[in-house]
Amino acid sequence: MAGSPTFVIVGGGLAGAKAAEALRDKGFDGKVVLFADEDHLPYERPPLSKEYLAGKKSLTDFTVQNSQWYNDHNIDVRLECRVAALDAGNRTVALADGTTVAYDKLLLATGSASRRPPIPGSDAKGVHYLRSYDDAAALNSVLKEGSSLAVVGAGWIGLEVTAAARQRGVNVTVVEAAKQPLAAALGETVGEVFATLHRDHGVDLRLEAKVDEITVAGGAATGLRLGDGSTVDADAVLVAVGARPNVELAERAGLSMGDGGVLVDSSLRTSDADIYAVGDIAAAEHPLFGERIRTEHWANALKQPAVAVDGMLGEPAEYAELPYFFTDQYDLGMEYVGHAPRFDRVVFRGDVAGREFVAFWLDDANRVLAGMNVNIWDVLDDVKALIKSQSPVDPDKLADPHSPLGDLVG
Structure with a gap:
């Protein structure tokens, strides 16, 4: 690149901040511009539904870097600055005010937004979604002891907020369309573990239930009306039915799309050689699984940017990390590692009823696709090794706590 190149980062979350860090750590001395929609410096999102609502952390505790760091490293951070269009042919981004910024290389780290299903009443006061710090602050203000919360959706966000709310003395009803919580992510067998967990903590969990309407009085939500005609009274409603990747910029720019996101190779490069994509939006070729994987997990936002930056700097790079996520309820x-959108069986090792166990998802050849350790903290490396080996295992030995996992790696 002739002269002093400009690298642009679109997205002010964890992935954007980590990309800026990686550029400076790897010796890039050109201009770095980071565009963020929010008026907060980049921060991590998992604490929003965990430690923040539990009163254990404040925003500064999970802000990635403070303003002084960006100043010291000459990062041009533009808060509350939305990129409205991307012109890949001319290598420019257009801002909402009509101005343009030219780039030599660009990283898309635009993340996801909460899905907003067309439920009548969903625009009423007292209906909450959880994606940003401002969302979490608004929700935090209504979770008062003795109040009531109705949660639509028993996915990760819904259940984590439910746990935090119950621990604050809030009465919680969760409504889920599937047969078990987290069925899409973990399958029904493991989902039942989380159903029991929440019911043991006093949650009114209603499964295979449909929300017909968010009831409203005086412009404010008062609860839910379900498909069977029953109602749920609540002081506030949380709609937590998943996320949608923010891919509009990429789509309009003509980048190759598929698998729910922006298609990237294992170096995280898009169909345009000067544009890379990371985090929630990246449908990346995975060298181990031989397929594209797009996951909305914190670990991707944390680790993918360094690989993308290598590629942007002309260095060989490949993202081969196993998908990983965790929860605290x-x-x-719990920690989950691997990729098992299709599996043949689940094998348990340990005390499932006592919630101290490891679960393994196997294919029809008895190869481990994924593993989840619950309240057991010394097995993650062995689980990763079993997945990476891609060798068949004996399910009986896998289930036997007396058979060391390390001995089962082929």
Whole structure:
């Protein structure tokens, strides 16, 4: 690149901040411009539904870097600055005010937004979504002891907020269309573990239930009306039915799309050689699984940017990390690693009823696709090794706590 190049980062979340860090760590001395929609410096999102609502952390605790760091590293951070269009042919981004910024390389880290299903009443006062810090602050203000919350959706966000709310003395009803919580992510067998967990903590969990309407009085939400005609009274409603990737910029720019996101190779490069994509929007070729994987997990936002930056700087790079996520709900802590959108069986090792166990998702050849350790903290490396080996295992030994996992790696 002749002269002093400009690298543009679109997205002010964890991935955007980590990309800026990686550029400076790897010796890039050109101009770095980071565009963020929010008026907060980039921060991590998992604490919004965990430690923040539990009163254990404030925004500064999970802000990635403070303003002084960006100044010291000559990063041009533009808060509350939305990129309205991307012109890949001319290598420019257009801002909402009509001005343009030219780039030599560009990283898309635009993340996701909460899905907003067309439920009548969903625009009423007292209906909450959780994606940003401002969302979390608004929700935090209504979770008062003795109040009531109705949660639409028993996915990760819905259940984590439910746990935080119950621990604050809030009465919570969760309504889920599937047979079990987290069925899409973990399958029904493991989902039942989370159903029992929440019911043990006093949650009114209603499964295979449809929300017909958010009831409203005086412009404010008063609860839910379900498909069977029953109602749920609540002081506030949280709609937590998943996220949608923010891919509009990429689509309008003509980048190749598919698998729910922006198609990227294993170096996280898009169909345009000067544009890379990371985090929630990236449908990336995975060298181990031999397919594209797009996951909305914190680990991707944390680790993918360094790989993308290598590629942007002309260095060989490949993102081969196993998908990983974690949750904390009441006294249950869990880590999940791997990729099992299709599986043949689940094998358990340990005390499922006591919520101290490891679960393994196997294919029809008895190869481990994914594993989840619940309140057991010394097995993650062995689980990763089993997945990476892609070798068949003996399910009986896998289930036997007396058979060391390390001995089962092929």
